[in-house]
Amino acid sequence: MTRVQDVYPANRVSLREVGLRDGLQMVKTFPSTAAKQRWMREEHAAGVRHFEVGSFLPASTFPQFADVRDMIRTVAALPGAHGIALALNERGVNEALASGVAEVASVVSATEEHSQANARRSRDQAIANVKRLCELRDASSHKPIVNAAISMALGCSITGPVDPNEVVKLVEKCLEAGVDFVAVADTVGYAGPKQVEELTKAIVKLSGPKPVCIHLHDTRGMGIANASAALDAGARILDGSLGGLGGCPFAPGATGNVVFEDLVFLCESKGFDTRIDIEKLVAVRSILRSEMPGEPLYGGLARAGLPGRTTTREQVAGM
């Protein structure tokens, strides 16, 4: 049995690499299983400990996650590493539980409209699925951590603005259903830091001793500012993807996660010890570049490196 406080200690920030799942959701070419395993192992060597490794969705629709069981075995073999897999219905939940994955993630849409359009079910049905997941977890031998993410929680691609009170109600229902923690997702990158701070504060209060995860997309350049606001408001789990993988400049709605390496720099600059080596982390981008040459990668740290003394004389008159 995995205790949530052991995996996500309350006195530290846990940064989760979600590039192997969310980052690969919409890419045009898929990295091989071997490449994904190298990506994970090299990030692990850089100090990363939390990996979303895939999803239990039909492999016919999402062939990039057909190897999810291999990935779960790989992450389980890495010392101190924690694997997360997404499951959206009872079939997927059963498969996830059978796989022995350490954490199962589920999703509830913040708006009825998006829930119907995206998952062809009501929000109540999604909550019932979360409840069933918790029951099956309780009946399982290894009792993985269960989280529920509220997607479109800070803006919806269908309805536009989202009432934060609706999100709070859904979070309450997920907590009542027995999840170990709730994640709040700005799925389409609508929010600014004020909105993130206000919602995070409310969810942190509701969650009590349970941790809170904020899952941000950098669609409009607000990702790091929003992550900073989430930390200020008490969130201690943040998601990101190496190079901000998942973004696509040509497809509306295809929006990258927050750049993982910049997120590490942010946390360190705010005094949180991430135990992650940024330079080693940046070096892992070479795997993404060679496996997915068509995907744009983002990030300031990869461009500029860590701050340090330089021997270059600055040009006269800079400000």
Next chain:
Amino acid sequence: MTRVQDVYPANRVSLREVGLRDGLQMVKTFPSTAAKQRWMREEHAAGVRHFEVGSFLPASTFPQFADVRDMIRTVAALPGAHGIALALNERGVNEALASGVAEVASVVSATEEHSQANARRSRDQAIANVKRLCELRDASSHKPIVNAAISMALGCSITGPVDPNEVVKLVEKCLEAGVDFVAVADTVGYAGPKQVEELTKAIVKLSGPKPVCIHLHDTRGMGIANASAALDAGARILDGSLGGLGGCPFAPGATGNVVFEDLVFLCESKGFDTRIDIEKLVAVRSILRSEMPGEPLYGGLARAGLPGRTTTREQVAGM
């Protein structure tokens, strides 16, 4: 006589387009005067009112600013627009005053090492130059606004970390010298939001009724987060450049300003009415692309557009 409170009202955020000066400091090809005028006019039509238009530095070294007087005339002719020019020594200051520009900007390096290496003078000499600038302003007929920017205030390319107490002392000296306001610059993009917030709070307190400007570079992806922190700490003047112009992925030390259009989005999301039309602003990037095809442009708003309802059905299982 231009009153600083009229140009930078205390109850609003003033966003300054510095791409026409700082953004052009290190670019490889220079836009024509006509293109720069179009850039300024179109941004003015989008609602931008504050423009740094050039510098009074030797045209032999900085040919891109040889037309600074034309640019000053252009900005002066735009209703409600405010022009700023940089001057670093007494010759430049005299030329700036003679040009009739509405605001003269000067620079003091935060560290003795950078002051000597960059401007071949001590910080005391730089402060004396600021004092002389204020005296010449007082003796002038049109009495432009004068600001002093503390460069390398949040990290120095030569010394690395910078003692905030040193910055505070320099700010005090500049205020005593008679500047209308002080700008604090993260010239090489070393800072995170915590550091920005702490220093900004100290400078806002010191400045009393005078406004405070924070000038940020997005070198390590922290630009918008730092701008958000600066606003939280009471800064009401922020600098940026369209498309983050000024950055260069290949040259260490060449670091772009904060992306202007993302800065507008940030401010609006925090409840500040910028009176700037983001979509019109983003459209002005076409001038930069055609005039400087080799320069990378950054920014989330240009990539994703403003948030809005979409008719695209999201792919199943996004988070």
